[in-house]
Amino acid sequence: MVVLEGEGLTKVFGGLTAVSDVRFNVHAGEIVGLIGPNGAGKTTLINMISGLCRCDRGTVRFRGRDITSLRPYRIARMGLARTFQIVRPFPRLTVRENVLIGALYGTRAYRTREALARATEVLEFVGLADKMGQRVADVTQADQKRVELAKALATEPTLLLLDEVMAGLNAKEIEDVMRIVLRIRAAGASILMVEHVMKAIVGVSDRVFVMHQGRKIVEGRPAEVLADDRVIAVYLGSRFTKR
Helix, strand or coil: CEEEEEEEEEEEECCEEEEEEEEEEEECCCEEEEECCCCCCHHHHHHHHHCCCCCCEEEEEECCEECCCCCHHHHHHHCEEECCCCCCCCCCCEHHHHHHHHHHCCCCCCCHHHHHHHHHHHHHHCCCHHHCCCEHHHCCHHHHHHHHHHHHHHCCCCEEEEECCCCCCCHHHHHHHHHHHHHHHHCCCEEEEECCCHHHHHHHCCEEEEEECCEEEEEECHHHHHCCHHHHHHHHCCCCCCC
């Protein structure tokens, strides 16, 4: 079953075409990786899917419904959540209060007590239960990344868009987040993941597609895609070897 599909997605900023005629899909229970060089249009595509950026042409369908023109909050309430490449916390609020906001504006009409319980549950899931009472401004960048992920998970999404959730993390932190991503899929959500960490792309993705200069150029299984001469030429620079 296809839970997300884009047909002919195009976005132009002034004279620059950031995304051009991109087609893709994500199936239920699938993790799809999205890779490509900086400026390839990956985040713009995520913004178009999540409603943050209007498409100039094309259609986005989520669970069979056209969501192309919907506002972000309506898309989120339907079960499509996202993280941001640059974390967007409420710095003066605690870790749990940040995640509480996600629970209150998600797919379920929680009362405050229920939403607090949901926030606690999600923070335990991502390994931040011991930091619930700390202000977000006082925790590390790696923990702020987890808070960003927890806020999205608190909405109880069917589909999760991850925009470089592992950027800036060390090797152990990357391994930890990879395990969380696999647990999210095991819990029933599908994932579209923008990432530059190739170890993560190979380690968790079922399929990968590559963007370059706003266009999708390659799609397939991770090992096949990362061995493709076009991907090596425009992005990797050499063949990727899993370590």
